[in-house]
Amino acid sequence: MAVVATAKDAVLVVGYQVGLTEDGAPKLRQRSFPNVRSEALDQDVYEAAAALYGLQDYPLTSVRRDNRFDLIEE
DSSP: OOEEEEEEEEEEEEEEEEEEOTTSOEEEEEEEEEEEOTTSOHHHHHHHHHHHHHTSSSOEEEEEEEEEEEEEEO
């Protein structure tokens, strides 16, 4: 049987720096934003993350998009 993948949605995962450790290394955190439309363009997703974290006190360090699919056996 063949397996068919159908795009479901995506999750936006952003990394940001909240400060420094005692040793001076960056202290990083990440936050996930679910339910991003699968049709959204990568550029638009990135720009939304950059705009959102442009309003925050913490600098944005990474942007990741995790696409999710439903797998159905036919």
